[in-house]
Amino acid sequence: MAEPIRIDSHVHLFDTEAQGHFAKDAYDIWEYGDQDAVSFSALSGTVAEIETAMAEAGIARSVVVNLFLAGEERKAFAAALPAGLGEAERATRLADFEAGLAQGFTRYNRDACRVARAHPTLVPFVTMDVTILAAEAGAAHLTDLVENEGARGVKLHGPSQGFFMGDERLGPIYAACRDLGLAVIGHSGPDREAQGFAEPRAFGAALAAFPEVNIVLAHMGGATWDQALEIAKSHENAYFDCCEIIEWTRSPNGPSDEQLGQLIHEIGADRVMMGSDYPWYDLDHTVERVLELPVLSAEEKAGMLGANAARILGL
Secondary structure, eight states, X not given: OOOOOOEEEEEOOOSSHHHHHHXXXXXXXXXXXXXXXXXXXXXXXXXXXXXXXXXXXXXXXXXXXXXXXXXXXXXXXXXXXXXXXXXXXXXXXXXXXXXXXXXXXXXXXXXXXXXHHHSTTEEEXXXXXXXXXXXXXXXXXXXXXXXXXXXXEEEEOHHHHTOOTTOGGGHHHHHHHHHHTOEEEEEOBOOTTOOOTBSGGGGHHHHHHXXXXXXXXXXXXXXXXXXXHHHHHHOTTEEEEOTTGGGOTTSTTSOOHHHHHHHHHHHOGGGEEOOOOBTSSOHHHHHHHHHHOSSSOHHHHHIIXXXXXXXXXXX
């Protein structure tokens, strides 16, 4: 009898080892509080590394959810402008920068799809950002990526991109996902400024407005995990992955193993996917963590390891 399929629903990739290690070093995981026992990966996130890791962990496919971050680039560019620039010249330079940023953004998404085409075990979820491409332009870009480049879904990250998950500007993006049959994976959790950009409750408006779109709350809400069940009960199209949070179950702001297993059980294990958040965490260790969870049955865990992702994400 064939082994059940295993799918990692949440990985990040980098072109070089140096880029991967830089990104990992720069990313501060602050929301859970201090925990000494977290098992971090030593890998950098290159394609060669993940293909080896997938083979060792028995993973058939990995969903790549890379993100294009414009905020820091905008700040750096604006800060570097000469102090004596006139208002018109400053506006021109900022407009030129934004045009170049949009070109880089669309190229980034196409490159992600190109890598996935060359490596069929990788599934490209492209990033959308309404601060770079206006809503209708973003929807047109997404349609082109699906029809001509092989994109399979969308990734959003409210705290990093600076918008709420229910932002009205995202309406055309969600509508395009509905029409194209795409799922959305959105980072969920608190932000440092306590704006609530991507806490589970922030997904409510989009979930209600687009019930045909499967919207995945990545990390099960992170340190705001206590909101996840409310959203799951209110919206049948709300789904979850347990990446990262599953490595922080001994932290001050994370659930215990027992609480996480119970939360998944109450949401419905068939609505939850395994994700590693590679290269921050190792694929094989994430599989072990899922298999170790209390409360859940072996059948429920097997679904989390792959079958759920195939169904929820339309793979």
